[in-house]
Amino acid sequence: MSGAETKEIILDTAERLFAERSFASVSLREITAAAGVNLAAVNYHFGSKDALLLAVFRRRATDLNRERITLLKEAEARAGDHPVPLREILAALLSPPIRWTRQRTSGLSVFIQFMARVRTDGTPEMRKLMDKDVGHIHRFVVPTFRTLPHLPKDEIYWRLHFTLALMHYTITDLGRLEAISGGLCDLDDTDALIERMIDFAVAGFGQPVQGGAALEVLEAVSG
Amino acid sequence: MSGAETKEIILDTAERLFAERSFASVSLREITAAAGVNLAAVNYHFGSKDALLLAVFRRRATDLNRERITLLKEAEARAGDHPVPLREILAALLSPPIRWTRQRTSGLSVFIQFMARVRTDGTPEMRKLMDKDVGHIHRFVVPTFRTLPHLPKDEIYWRLHFTLALMHYTITDLGRLEAISGGLCDLDDTDALIERMIDFAVAGFGQPVQGGAALEVLEAVSG
DNA sequence: ATATAATGCATACGCTCGCTTCAATCAATG
DNA sequence: CATTGATTGAAGCGAGCGTATGCATTATAT
Numbered sequence: 001m002s003g004a005e006t007k008e009i010i011l012d013t014a015e016r017l018f019a020e021r022s023f024a025s026v027s028l029r030e031i032t033a034a035a036g037v038n039l040a041a042v043n044y045h046f047g048s049k050d051a052l053l054l055a056v057f058r059r060r061a062t063d064l065n066r067e068r069i070t071l072l073k074e075a076e077a078r079a080g081d082h083p084v085p086l087r088e089i090l091a092a093l094l095s096p097p098i099r100w101t102r103q104r105t106s107g108l109s110v111f112i113q114f115m116a117r118v119r120t121d122g123t124p125e126m127r128k129l130m131d132k133d134v135g136h137i138h139r140f141v142v143p144t145f146r147t148l149p150h151l152p153k154d155e156i157y158w159r160l161h162f163t164l165a166l167m168h169y170t171i172t173d174l175g176r177l178e179a180i181s182g183g184l185c186d187l188d189d190t191d192a193l194i195e196r197m198i199d200f201a202v203a204g205f206g207q208p209v210q211g212g213a214a215l216e217v218l219e220a221v222s223g
Numbered sequence: 224m225s226g227a228e229t230k231e232i233i234l235d236t237a238e239r240l241f242a243e244r245s246f247a248s249v250s251l252r253e254i255t256a257a258a259g260v261n262l263a264a265v266n267y268h269f270g271s272k273d274a275l276l277l278a279v280f281r282r283r284a285t286d287l288n289r290e291r292i293t294l295l296k297e298a299e300a301r302a303g304d305h306p307v308p309l310r311e312i313l314a315a316l317l318s319p320p321i322r323w324t325r326q327r328t329s330g331l332s333v334f335i336q337f338m339a340r341v342r343t344d345g346t347p348e349m350r351k352l353m354d355k356d357v358g359h360i361h362r363f364v365v366p367t368f369r370t371l372p373h374l375p376k377d378e379i380y381w382r383l384h385f386t387l388a389l390m391h392y393t394i395t396d397l398g399r400l401e402a403i404s405g406g407l408c409d410l411d412d413t414d415a416l417i418e419r420m421i422d423f424a425v426a427g428f429g430q431p432v433q434g435g436a437a438l439e440v441l442e443a444v445s446g
Numbered sequence: 447a448t449a450t451a452a453t454g455c456a457t458a459c460g461c462t463c464g465c466t467t468c469a470a471t472c473a474a475t476g
Numbered sequence: 477c478a479t480t481g482a483t484t485g486a487a488g489c490g491a492g493c494g495t496a497t498g499c500a501t502t503a504t505a506t
Contacts, residue, residue: 002473003483021345024248028464038485043465045483120343120395122244130399137403157404161396162389162423168396169388172343180360181380200385203430204423225503226453250493261455266495268453447506454501462493471484476477 007045009035012107015056019113022121023053050125057118057129060111065136067096072140083147090201093140094167095194101171102190116172137164148205163201170197230268232258235330238279242336245344246276273348280341280352283334288359290319295363306370313424316363317390318417324394325413339395360387371428386424393420 013035017026028049032039046052071092075084097115100108118129137160144156151159170193177185187193236258240249251272255262269275294315298307320338323331341352360383367379374382393416400408409415 006483022245022247024245025346027462029462038483039464040466040486041484049464117343117345120340122340123248134399134402141403154404154407154409157400157408158419159423161393161400161403161408162420165388165392165396166385168392170384173384173388173391176357177380177384179357180364180384181377185377185380185384196381197385199430200382200427203426207422207426229453251495252493261453262494263455263457263496264453272494450503450505452501452503455499457497457499459496460494463491464489465491466489467487469485469487471482473480473482475480 003045006037006041010037010042010045010052011056011059014052015059015107015114016110018053018056019110019117022117023123023126028052053125054129056111056114057132060108061115061133063108064096064100064111064115065133068092068136069139071096072143076143083149084143086144086147086205087198087202089140089143089147090163090198091194094163094197094201097167097171098194098197099190102193112171116168119168120172151205159201159205162204166197166201226268229260229264233260233265233268233275234279234282237275238282238330238337239333241276241279242333242340245340246346246349251275276348277352279334279337280355283331284338284356286331287319287323287334287338288356291315291359292362294319295366299366306372307366309367309370309428310421310425312363312366312370313386313421314417317386317420317424320390320394321417321420322413325416335394339391342391343395374428382424382428385427389420389424 010031014026014031017031017034028042029039031052032042042049042052046055069092072084072089075088075092078088079085097112101112103109115133118126141156141160144160145153148156174187178187233254237249237254240254240257243249251265252262254275255265265272265275269278292315295307295312298311298315301311302308320335324335326332338356341349364379364383367383368376371379397410401410
């Protein structure tokens, strides 16, 4: 096995285990045993456990955001001079991570769960990783302002926050839905799942502002 | 200091630390040091670290669900023979944990974050705790079926899932919203926050079913 | 007041952790 | 084939972990 192959196997295994359990509860011995490599390989190739976590993150994070931005730019191109329909902005934001989650063959799937864990595992290493990801959201805030000019900006932030909630919770706790519904909900149709989620979010954006009606937004929302 | 006092202090401190960081990354030495008690006190009063986690959970979980059920029953009483307005069902489900989160003086606040961590910390101990909480949701599913008889049941499950997402994400990641919005959003007005969240969810419930319109639900939703 | 139980405290055990060391092995090069 | 640099393997280090033990201290009850 070449050195590069060893690195990849370690990254894959660590990504999977970190996605499943908390950073502190996964030991290097467990990772290396599952990966079939020597214990010392992690420190040789990555330097430390913390650095391994960072490497897992780095390997895929840029890909994900690139995919989102590509979708957003396509939507902007389609819109021309007009504001981008909200539905398409949200689709660019939500569909890549959801799709990644659900293509079971690829390592991208577990990476999304890994990301979700990073957001909730309160260790300092995790928080550092999280902060690297805040800036990308702003790229989606700006076109949303333009699409929904009648909504106060703080209201848009709130509703984007709730939209991210849908995504985040769906990624981490879809199994819970299966348990609650007794298997009634079809979790395998990814496209339908994304549509459902976007429908829900778009409806949330379309509601009038608290304390005052703003029905104009309904037009912009439906694009 | 009496034995009961010691137990309470340990529970408070453990609850806080477990809310902040992952179960595995918080050591008994850290807990007992922060609590100002002896290291052996945990094993004396609770038996083990796992048992301490369980005790933290037990102490408050019943209170939370009792409060939710009380609100739901009040809403049912007000409704009489009519279906309970969706808004009130969701308020009963969402407002207790959100209120608990935001009353900074009380330990209830950190307990909600503790619960949120339990849901995402993938350790086996945590999963056991999670499973204890599934059943309570069903109490809210049934009246929702009755209020929205035109919606397919799986659709209701989906939208309840999304609603729980709003709650969960808001509890865990409100700081993120503050960062993204640059402090624009007012996070201190709890009532307004709850209203916003319920508005968003009600709007999501009010949308027509995928592939077909069902405008009747709009009446039921607004109650 | 004295006996008895409950609790607090300091310490230590056994274990696993992340990390290091150093010799063995492999691959490529001259 | 010998040499060299990169990688792997096995063993072990000190530190921190959860837990157990033994004894001091305090509270309770007769």
